[in-house]
Amino acid sequence: MPLLDAKGLTTDTTELVALDELETARDGRGPGDRFGVTVPCDADGEELARQAPGAELIAIEVPKTGDGRVFSLAATLRERGFGGTIRAVGPLIPDQFAFALSCGIDQVEISEEQFARQPLDQWLAAAETITRTYVGPDGIFARRSAA
Amino acid sequence: MRGMEKSSKLPKLPLVLTGNRLRDGDVVYFDGSDWTGDLSGAALAEDEATARRLETIAGDSAGVVVDAYLVTAAKGEDGRPAPAHYREAIRASGPTIDFGETA
Amino acid sequence: MYRYDEFDEQIVRERVEQFRGQVERRLDGSLTEDEFKPLRLMNGLYLQLHAYMLRVAVPYGTLNSAQMRQLALIAERYDRGYGHFTTRQNLQYNWLKLVDVPDILGLLADVGMHAIQTSGNCIRNVTADHFAGVAADEIEDPRPTAELIRQWSTLHPEFEYLPRKFKIAVTGAEEDRAAVSVHDIGIRIVRNEAGEVGYRILVGGGLGRTPMVGKTVRDFLPRVELLDYLQAILRVYNRHGRRDNKYKARIKILVHELGAAEFTAQVEEEYRQLERDGIAVAEAELARIAQYFAPPPLDERAEPSDLLAKAREADPALELFARHNLVPHKVRGHTALVLSVKPIGKPPGDATAEQMRVLADLAEQYSHGEMRITHMQNVVLPHVRLDDVPAIHERLLEAGLAEPNAALITDIIACPGMDYCALATARSIPIAEDIQRVFADPARQAEIGKLSIKISGCINACGHHHVGNIGILGLERMGRENYQITLGGDPGNATTLGERLGPGIDADAVPGAIEAIVDTYLELREGPEEQFLTTLARVGHDPFKPALEAKKETADASA
Numbered sequence: 001m002p003l004l005d006a007k008g009l010t011t012d013t014t015e016l017v018a019l020d021e022l023e024t025a026r027d028g029r030g031p032g033d034r035f036g037v038t039v040p041c042d043a044d045g046e047e048l049a050r051q052a053p054g055a056e057l058i059a060i061e062v063p064k065t066g067d068g069r070v071f072s073l074a075a076t077l078r079e080r081g082f083g084g085t086i087r088a089v090g091p092l093i094p095d096q097f098a099f100a101l102s103c104g105i106d107q108v109e110i111s112e113e114q115f116a117r118q119p120l121d122q123w124l125a126a127a128e129t130i131t132r133t134y135v136g137p138d139g140i141f142a143r144r145s146a147a
Numbered sequence: 148m149r150g151m152e153k154s155s156k157l158p159k160l161p162l163v164l165t166g167n168r169l170r171d172g173d174v175v176y177f178d179g180s181d182w183t184g185d186l187s188g189a190a191l192a193e194d195e196a197t198a199r200r201l202e203t204i205a206g207d208s209a210g211v212v213v214d215a216y217l218v219t220a221a222k223g224e225d226g227r228p229a230p231a232h233y234r235e236a237i238r239a240s241g242p243t244i245d246f247g248e249t250a
Numbered sequence: 251m252y253r254y255d256e257f258d259e260q261i262v263r264e265r266v267e268q269f270r271g272q273v274e275r276r277l278d279g280s281l282t283e284d285e286f287k288p289l290r291l292m293n294g295l296y297l298q299l300h301a302y303m304l305r306v307a308v309p310y311g312t313l314n315s316a317q318m319r320q321l322a323l324i325a326e327r328y329d330r331g332y333g334h335f336t337t338r339q340n341l342q343y344n345w346l347k348l349v350d351v352p353d354i355l356g357l358l359a360d361v362g363m364h365a366i367q368t369s370g371n372c373i374r375n376v377t378a379d380h381f382a383g384v385a386a387d388e389i390e391d392p393r394p395t396a397e398l399i400r401q402w403s404t405l406h407p408e409f410e411y412l413p414r415k416f417k418i419a420v421t422g423a424e425e426d427r428a429a430v431s432v433h434d435i436g437i438r439i440v441r442n443e444a445g446e447v448g449y450r451i452l453v454g455g456g457l458g459r460t461p462m463v464g465k466t467v468r469d470f471l472p473r474v475e476l477l478d479y480l481q482a483i484l485r486v487y488n489r490h491g492r493r494d495n496k497y498k499a500r501i502k503i504l505v506h507e508l509g510a511a512e513f514t515a516q517v518e519e520e521y522r523q524l525e526r527d528g529i530a531v532a533e534a535e536l537a538r539i540a541q542y543f544a545p546p547p548l549d550e551r552a553e554p555s556d557l558l559a560k561a562r563e564a565d566p567a568l569e570l571f572a573r574h575n576l577v578p579h580k581v582r583g584h585t586a587l588v589l590s591v592k593p594i595g596k597p598p599g600d601a602t603a604e605q606m607r608v609l610a611d612l613a614e615q616y617s618h619g620e621m622r623i624t625h626m627q628n629v630v631l632p633h634v635r636l637d638d639v640p641a642i643h644e645r646l647l648e649a650g651l652a653e654p655n656a657a658l659i660t661d662i663i664a665c666p667g668m669d670y671c672a673l674a675t676a677r678s679i680p681i682a683e684d685i686q687r688v689f690a691d692p693a694r695q696a697e698i699g700k701l702s703i704k705i706s707g708c709i710n711a712c713g714h715h716h717v718g719n720i721g722i723l724g725l726e727r728m729g730r731e732n733y734q735i736t737l738g739g740d741p742g743n744a745t746t747l748g749e750r751l752g753p754g755i756d757a758d759a760v761p762g763a764i765e766a767i768v769d770t771y772l773e774l775r776e777g778p779e780e781q782f783l784t785t786l787a788r789v790g791h792d793p794f795k796p797a798l799e800a801k802k803e804t805a806d807a808s809a
Contacts, residue, residue, distance in 0.1 A: 042489070046523070066288055066371065068411025072488040075408050079525050093285050095272065102407035117280050129268040131260060133405040140257040140401070141531040144538070170277070171347035172301040213283055213297055232729060234668060237677075238299050242669035244597055244679050246344075247332035 002115040003087075004097075004123055005107045012085070012107065014057040019048075026054055036084070041069040045076030055084055059109075062090030071103040078104035094118050094126035101127060102136055157198050159219045163189040163228050164201040165238070166208075166215035174238050175212060176228075177204055182212060186239040187227040191220060251314055251620060252397050252542045254362045261404065262359045265366055269293050270352035277349075292372055292410065294365030295351055298672050302346040305368040306358060310378035310396040310420070311339030311623040313363075315610035318621060320361040322606035324354055333606070335591055335599040337663055337714055338417070339377050339623040340368055344670055366404055371412045373403035373484070377419045379427045380624040383545055384632045386580040390439045390447055392422040394540040395476070398532065402477050409484050413491035414499035416484070417456075429625065429741040431455045431464040432717065434501045435483065442470045449476060453483060453513070454505030457711040461747045462502045465510035467517060473536065477528030482521035486513070546618040546633055551583025555636035568643050570654035570692050576639065577630075587617075587631040587639065588624070588656040589646060594690045597679045598664045599627030601651075608649040616642055625714075627663060628656065658695040659703060659768070660686045663714055667707030667724060668731075674707035676724025676731035677757070681705055684761045689768075698768060701782045704739070717741035719782045720767060721748040722760065731757050737767070737794060738786050746783075751791060752798045766797035 003010050014034040017025045025035045036057025039048060043060070052058060058077065062070045067090075074086050087107040088100055091114060100108060110118075134140045163186070164177040175182040176189035183189065192198040198217060205215035218235055220228040230236035237243060254262070269289075276286040290296075294305035306321070321341055325333050328350050329343040336342055346354065358364055368375050376399045378392040379385065399418055403409065409416075421428040422439035430436025436452035449471040455464030471479055483501075490508075492498045505513045562569040577586040589609065592598050601609070609629055613621045616638045617631035624630060629651075634642065646652035655661045662685060665671065667678030682705055689695055704718030708725070715721030721736035733755055736748030755763055770793055775785045786794075 045489075065285060066411050067493060068371075068409070068413075068488055069493075071408045071411065072485050076485070079523075093281070095268075095289055096411070099405075099407040099410055117282075118275075122275065122280060125271070126268075129271065130264045130405060132257070133261065133407065134401045135406055140261070141535060143257060144255075145530065145534050167297055167301075169283075170349050172297055174300060209283060210279055233731065234299075237668055241300060242679075243677065244669055244683065246597055246600060247330045247602060 001109050001111055003107055003109045004120070006101055006127065008120055008124065010107065012057070012087075014085070016057070016059055019051060022052060022055060036087075038089075041067060041073055043073060045073045046080055048073075049077055049080035049082050053082070057085040057087060058082065059087040059089050060105075062088050062092060065091045065093055065096075070105070071099055074100070074103040074105045094123045097123050097127045098130060102133070157195065157202075158217055160195070160198065161191050161193040161220055161222055161228070162198055162201075162217045163191055163220045164205055164215055164217055165189070165235075166205070166212035169211055169213050177201060177215075182208075186220075186230065186235075187223070189220070189228050191222060191228045192217075193222075251312055252309075252393070252539060258401070259359075259362075262362070262364045262366070265293075265364065265405075266352060266355040266359050269355055273348060273352055288370055288411075290348075291370035292367055293351070293355065294368035295346075295348075296369060296672070298344070298670050299668070300670065301344065302348050302351065303670065304343045304346050304351060304354065304365055305336070306341045306343070306363060306365050307368045307375040308339050308341060308363075308623050309400050310376060310382065310393050311380050311625075312382075312393060313621055313623070315614040315619045315621075317361045317363055318606050318610040318613070320357060320363070322603035322610070324357055325603040325606065328354055332600055332602045334597070334666065335601065335623050335627045335629070337625045337627060337665070337712060338375060339380070339625060340375060341623070342666075344666075369415070371414050371416075372410050373399075373406065373412075373416045373418065376400050376403070377417070377428055377433075377625065379421045379423055380622040380630055381427060381577060381586055381632070382422065382622075383543060384577070384579050384586045385423050385425075385427075386578060387424040388422050388580070389424075389441055390422040391540075391543050392420040392428070392437075392439060393543050394536055395422075395437065395439065395449075395473075396420045397539045398477070398535050399480070401535070402480070402528075402531075409488060412484070412488055413493050414496065414501075416487075416501065424743075426741075426743050429714075429717065429745070431745040432457055432461070432741065433464065435480070436464045437476075440470060446472070448473050451479065451483075453517075454502040454510070455745075456500055456502045457714060457716050458500070459497060459709040459711070460500075460502065461711070461716045462506065463745045463747075464502075465505060465513075467510070467514045474529045474532045477532050478524055478526050479517075479521055481528060482517050482524055486516050486520050490516075545581075546620070548581040548584055548633060550581060551635060551637070553583045553636060555583065555639075557637045558639050561640035565640075567647070567652070567654070568640060570696065571643055571646075571652055572639060573696070574654050574658060575656040576636075579633070581633075583636055585634050585636055585639065587634045587642065589629045589631065589651050590653040590655050590661060591628050591651070592655060592661050592686070593650055593653050594660060594686045595683045598662050598682050601629075605649050605651060608645060608651065612642055612645060625663075626657075626661060628661070654692055655695055657700045657702070659689050659698050659701045660695060662686065662703045662705060663718070664705040665707050665712035667705075667713075671707060673710060674724070675709070675726045676707050676733065678705045678707040678713055678722075678724055681722060681724065681733065681757060681760050685764050688761045688765050697778070698772065699778060699781060701768070701771075703764070714741065715739070716747045717745070718748060720764060725754060727754060733757060733760050735760075735763060735767075735798065737791060738783065740783055749791060752795055755798055763797045767794050770794050770797060
């Protein structure tokens with residue numbers, strides 16, 4: 001299924017395992033092997049940051065377009081120091097891409113059907129429509145106080 | 148939302164297919180081949196097979212009409228469809244109050 | 251008033267172009283209706299019974315003359331020559347076409363307005379006391395705080411897709427005119443024992459099908475901590491609010507299910523762990539924003555005004571108007587003038603383009619160019635000299651805006667109801683109009699005194715019927731409109747929800763029933779100064795119950 005990041009279509013060979021298999025998988029890994037976990041979007045970000053600090057990737061399953069838990073989960077993971085890749089898997093739409101990136105999500109995986117309707121150019125354009133919002137390190141609040 | 152699943156239970160017959168046009172929001176009814184603003188010109192489904200055909204049209208018209216749905220209509224004396232419920236009567240003829248410059 | 255800087259301007263302009271693109275992608279099939287709907291809602295655009303409805307934000311209810319004139323222009327060019335002031339201090343157009351909306355948003359942006367987050371499952375337009383900066387009982391003008399929250403919540407990446415809509419209200423006064431305890435978050439500006447100004451934070455209030463009064467989660471929050479604390483509340487809600495049932499998705503249900511103590515503990519825990527980056531922002535921004543809300547230069551003048559007193563004596567209509575529609579101003583010799591958008595027998599809150607222009611002109615000439623929209627669906631000229639009231643009154647008479655009924659029984663709040671709204675189960679406006687006609691006589695209204703009637707056309711309670719002294723809820727029963735009457739609601743400091751008087755009645759029985767309730771009140775009250783709620787508290791619901799019974803026989807005639 002199509003995988004997008006801020007630059008465009010991408011690939012990622014990180015192997016996804018269940019959370020309780022992560023440690024075993026990582027113990028036996030060869031050079032270049034990357035392991036990640038798949039979690040539901042009601043996962044507890046704080047606990048997850050504690051349990052999976054060694055994961056190279058956390059893939060968050062998003063059941064519906066309007067399910068915004070993924071944004072808070074990703075933001076919490078980043079705040080608690082998770083430095084690996086965060087992926088949202090599910091029917092996000094291009095208009096949510098900028099929010100996803102701002103919350104620390106690196107990749108979005110969508111269905112072929114959706115990608116056919118909403119090809120890459122729509123995603124990249126949508127990510128740049130709003131130059132800057134108020135919050136965040138490059139936000140308007142930060143800009144004003146720097147001025 | 149009035150999404151329609153195949154073989155879902157139909158509202159009471161007879162019925163018409165209606166919705167709001169995507170571009171301008173106007174109330175429209177399916178007249179058998181196209182969409183019209185006039186309820187009395189709508190196709191009245193009096194049997195299940197016709198109703199199911201209208202249901203298919205609802206599904207196919209999502210690019211033109213928003214949330215098309217089947218709704219029970221009355222059959223007027225002239226045989227043409229008329230509203231069976233006060234909500235549909237207001238949809239068909241507009242607000243029941245004066246408004247704007249006429250208020 | 252707040253004025254956009256280059257950043258505010260840019261975000262609003264970009265938002266217009268973003269929506270233009272979204273409309274195009276909906277029309278060309280890139281977006282399905284299910285995908286597009288939340289996007290249009292977040293730009294205030296609903297599909298109602300007859301057309302698209304656009305809800306324009308009037309942040310904390312404050313707007314200037316240029317903005318009002320632009321609203322008039324849009325009403326004429328794209329709607330049917332009028333607009334509707336709402337209970338959340340916004341303005342709605344009822345007859346728009348989807349394809350016109352991007353241009354309309356562009357016209358709004360030209361005067362520093364927008365429709366951002368006036369609907370959808372996000373943080374909605376922040377409301378505030380409509381007498382902000384005017385009222386004598388104010389600790390501080392709530393609008394800088396409200397503006398700070400507006401900015402923070404605009405396109406906040408984490409909170410655009412909440413479980414459900416989220417409403418915040420702020421008041422800085424002792425009397426709560428913003429109904430903060432029936433909001434998802436209510437903020438009261440308070441002073442602590444050390445004399446510092448900060449916030450009391452209430453969470454989990456709301457009307458709708460499960461009305462609840464908000465619980466205090468922090469008695470005193472230092473003001474620089476506001477944004478971070480809101481962040482913690484919103485994050486707890488976004489993670490744990492229910493998403494399985496839209497009727498249980500508001501934060502009030504989460505607070506109720508967890509219990510206020512546990513909810514507060516979770517918020518405080520989240521707050522403790524949060525990366526606190528809002529504190530510096532709040533300090534600098536509040537100071538920057540507050541400058542814009544500096545009071546206009548008003549000179550103290552004689553009070554009472556001789557000129558007004560003489561004019562009142564000479565003109566009974568002005569006398570009535572001045573008695574009911576003037577609100578005390580903290581600067582001597584001035585008043586906040588309530589312009590009733592509730593003429594008898596017309597849709598409550600509707601104003602024509604022509605009326606909007608009159609309002610704009612009057613504001614410019616007499617009120618430092620400023621107006622307020624109230625949650626009572628009226629307009630306030632906040633800074634008027636008492637001496638100017640007679641001249642203003644004359645202009646209002648010509649414009650049909652001089653109804654002397656502020657806070658009286660015909661100053662009815664009503665949602666649009668089934669005449670417009672796709673969610674409604676019954677009509678509201680004709681009910682309001684019929685009741686107004688019954689009580690049209692100004693002398694009779696004055697005799698009754700302050701009494702609020704609030705009407706909702708469905709259980710979602712946009713007409714705030716739960717907090718009306720008399721509340722009316724329109725439902726459907728066996729294919730007919732049916733109205734339930736509640737008594738005893740009060741949105742103020744001692745927030746109280748009304749209780750049902752009895753079984754629902756037909757539409758044409760409502761005015762008679764209300765009249766019987768009012769007559770009972772007049773009979774039972776201990777004097778003209780005893781308000782309806784006091785009488786009700788003393789005598790209970792029982793004496794009012796026959797009001798419903800008596801009207802049953804006449805009910806059958808309704809269509």
